Amino acid sequence: MTATGPTPGPPSESGTGRPLRVGIVCPYSFDAPGGVQFHVRDLAQALQRLGHEVSVLAPADEDTPVPDVVTSAGRAVAVRYNGSVARLTFGPRAATRVRRWLEAGDFDVLHLHEPMVPSLSMLALWLAEAPVVATFHTSQERSRALQVAFPLLRQSLEKIAGRIAVSEDARRTLIDHVGGDAVVIPNGVYVDEFDRAQPDERWRGTPEAPTIAFLGRLDEPRKGLEVLAAAAPRVLETFPGARFLVAGRGDAGRDAAIGALGPRSGSFEFLGGISDSEKASLLASADLYVAPQTGGESFGIVLVEAMSAGAGVVASDLGAFRRVLDDGAAGRLFRTGEPEDLARALLAALDDPEGTAERKACASAFVRRFDWSAVTQQVLAVYEMAVAAGDAMDGGVSLRGDERVGWLRGRRPGGGEGA
Structure with a gap:
């Protein structure tokens, strides 16, 4: 496991007058x-x-x-x-x-x-x-x-x-x-590391076939993969070429999602566990990052990473996520645990590229406080x-x-x- 971020520089003393x-x-x-x-x-x-x-x-x-x-x-x-x-x-x-x-x-x-x-x-x-x-x-x-x-x-x-x-x-x-x-x-977050991440052509979308990324442990229900799977069919009705890029470990969670999707399962690409550099590239490549968590989140670090990488963000309206997204100014929110409202938010983000671009610009400035x-x-x-x-x-x-x-x-x- 390698650490991301800048390489060590010259020593800098703390306010105690000496390194600690x-x-x-x-x-x-x-x-x-x-x-x-x-x-x-x-x-x-x-x-x-x-x-x-x-x-x-x-x-x-x-x-x-x-x-x-x-x-x-x-x-x-x-x-x-x-x-x-x-x-x-x-x-x-x-x-x-x-x-x-x-x-x-x-x-x-x-x-x-x-x-x-x-x-x-x-x-x-x-x-x-x-x-x-x-x-x-x-x-x-x-x-x-x-x-x-x-x-x-x-x-x-x-x-x-x-x-x-x-x-x-x-x-x-x-x-x-x-x-x-x-x-x-x-x-x-090392904001600049995500900001400089290079997109991967495998994960880039088009206006007709956008890519929507999800990262999380697939075997943990609170990460919300089932909510995303339930919302996907409605998104695919409007964007039949949409691709859902799912990164994370957990065979049982993956199999459950495939079973729930049925014939729509081909729109989900399961990437398995990915490295730090691959994560940054995925977030820089995707049109949207979706965070459908249902609870138990105290912050939402991956939202900050996605915002830093320039992805549009759609997230459940948990209190922690709402604050990280500046109450919706830096990304779209949907009602927690409701697939229909998630589908609505995803379609709104895809149908309104100018509004999504405005939220990305807000996010780019807002994330600096988390560097x-x-x-x-x-x-x-x-x-x-x-x-x-x-x-x-x-x-x-x-x-x-x-x-x-x-x-x-x-x-x-x-x-x-x-x-």
């Missing part, structure tokens, strides 16, 4: 990477580019290729979580590996992703002595897993000096299940606050979690505004 030693813990296995793993990988690279020393701890099998920055914590076990299948590592052996990694790293700041999930991140939180920053990715109205984990972590959560949520939806989930607050910092150049500086601001809070505690001053968030937002402990 940063330890990042990813709870999910790199055997089947998804949004959190890619986020961790790209953040590590962006920090290295600024001159910081970074080490990532994550589950991975011995034969799984991982980026050089990743230390494997061993094989993971697949469990159901948040409407998906998460591959996690937990238990005494994993705890020993976490302890050794922490001792060897001697980190200035420890960045844990999803510490409420029984995983490496939870173990690292229990064992942590360095200042801790935590990022919360999950978005759910009600999570039994978080409700169960909270009593186990109640005391350890006080170690967290800075809380980050990747979206307002993730922030709300955290507040409802755990309490306290978090700073919203979105997932990052790693901007996101990394926001993350570093949290690191610096966490290190400063740790120094204050060493000096006999202790900040409560809500005061730490207030400090980051410019309020001095005790309620006054910062200078």
Whole structure:
């Protein structure tokens, strides 16, 4: 697995006055990477580019290729979580590996992703002595897993000096299940890498035979492939040459979609798993990218990637997607889980090329706020606050979690505004 993005440049010091030693813990296995793993990988690279020393701890099998920055914590076990299948590592052996990694790293700041999930991140939180920053990715109205984990972590959560949520939806989930607050910092994308991606003639469409791309794990119903399959016949009535390019792993999901489509199945081309460069090329080639997810999405990183690559976007009106698409200004929205409304939105985008072009132009400007150049500086601001809070505690001053968030937002402990 290779990382996308620019190559490392000259060191750049953070606001602490020196490069930081940063330890990042990813709870999910790199055997089947998804949004959190890619986020961790790209953040590590962006920090290295600024001159910081970074080490990532994550589950991975011995034969799984991982980026050089990743230390494997061993094989993971697949469990159901948040409407998906998460591959996690937990238990005494994993705890020993976490302890050794922490001792060897001697980190200035420890960045844990999803510490409420029984995983490496939870173990690292229990064992942590360095200042801790935590990022919360999950978005759910009600999570039994978080409700169960909270009593186990109640005391350890006080170690967290800075809380980050990747979206307002993730922030709300955290507040409802755990309490306290978090700073919203979105997932990052190397926007220019997608903007420069070259189209592939195999995936380019024409006005009469447009191409519509979908990326996601095909065996996860919440990714919405069944919704897209149900909407396709109506699109094909108007555009009989339309091609649906489906990228992602999952034989059962592919077979179910083919069965549901019947004689229309020839319009769906299943590409299987694709590389980062192929993904960028696919998004640069397709006329439209469709995101028919039905729930469980806290951000929508692939929407940002599609917008960066210049594809027109049609997405379900989940709260996270609505915000990424600037409430519909940067892409068309349809009612979640409704194939007829998805078909309407797809046809509207194809029948109105001028309107679609206007949304693409809006998207091209809007995605800049998600570029790693901007996101990394926001993350570093949290690191610096966490290190400063740790120094204050060493000096006999202790900040409560809500005061730490207030400090980051410019309020001095005790309620006054910062200078």
